[in-house]
Amino acid sequence: QKEVEQNSGPLSVPEGAIASLNCTYSDRGSQSFFWYRQYSGKSPELIMFIYSNGDKEDGRFTAQLNKASQYVSLLIRDSQPSDSATYLCAVIAGGTSYGKLTFGQGTILTVHP
Amino acid sequence: DGGITQSPKYLFRKEGQNVTLSCEQNLNHDAMYWYRQDPGQGLRLIYYSQIVNDFQKGDIAEGYSVSREKKESFPLTVTSAQKNPTAFYLCASSRGGTYNEQFFGPGTRLTVL
Numbered sequence: 001q002k003e004v005e006q007n008s009g010p011l012s013v014p015e016g017a018i019a020s021l022n023c024t025y026s027d028r029g030s031q032s033f034f035w036y037r038q039y040s041g042k043s044p045e046l047i048m049f050i051y052s053n054g055d056k057e058d059g060r061f062t063a064q065l066n067k068a069s070q071y072v073s074l075l076i077r078d079s080q081p082s083d084s085a086t087y088l089c090a091v092i093a094g095g096t097s098y099g100k101l102t103f104g105q106g107t108i109l110t111v112h113p
Numbered sequence: 114d115g116g117i118t119q120s121p122k123y124l125f126r127k128e129g130q131n132v133t134l135s136c137e138q139n140l141n142h143d144a145m146y147w148y149r150q151d152p153g154q155g156l157r158l159i160y161y162s163q164i165v166n167d168f169q170k171g172d173i174a175e176g177y178s179v180s181r182e183k184k185e186s187f188p189l190t191v192t193s194a195q196k197n198p199t200a201f202y203l204c205a206s207s208r209g210g211t212y213n214e215q216f217f218g219p220g221t222r223l224t225v226l
Contacts, residue, residue: 004155032213034213034215036217042219042220043203043217043218043219043220044203044217045217046214046215046216046217049213049214088156090156092213099144099161099163099207099209099213100158100161100171101146101156101158101215103155103156103157104155105153105154106153106154106155
């Protein structure tokens with residue numbers, strides 16, 4: 001079982017819709033969770049981080065964390081074509097060396113006009 | 114402008130040659146990291162450093178070496194012992210302590226001919 005798994009995608013949504021990206025992790029002691037956006041040929045850009053159970057909102061983005069279910073998600077409201085990118089989920093597992101991020105394989109999102 | 118710079122952007126190397134990738138940050142971050150990304154895959158940690166003159170191996174350190182003589186700089190050497198060096202190399206930094214958010218440089222794309 002992979003340590004961090006993301007829904008395989010690709011995910012295609014129409015402009016203006018809600019895009020939902022999901023991520024599960026295997027280590028129940030994981031403590032910190034991150035979402036990065038990566039455009040083709042570019043480096044990842046941090047868009048959200050969440051440390052506590054519940055929802056965290058920032059503009060059109062909402063991160064949701066459920067530690068009991070070992071599940072973290074990213075919702076993008078009012079999706080725009082500029083949101084088309086690969087979204088990477090990353091986790092700092094419990095008991096690991098400080099700052100060691102483990103990444104999922106990414107989900108490709110396409111927002112079509 | 115504060116940020117992370119990596120050079121060169123593209124690098125071509127012949128088999129059997131060592132090559133050094135540069136990473137510099139002026140964010141006053143304590144921690145720095147090197148990742149490797151292969152096509153269609155997530156990022157994998159090569160080395161990381163939490164403080165000057167100290168660094169630790171990540172998940173795929175074989176065939177790589179680093180140094181951390183200055184807070185601002187964390188160069189990565191890809192040696193001839195690395196069997197599959199062609200990849201996208203990403204440097205990241207974070208403030209350290211309880212601040213786990215990592216920010217990435219633009220990356221170096223290394224191709225072995």
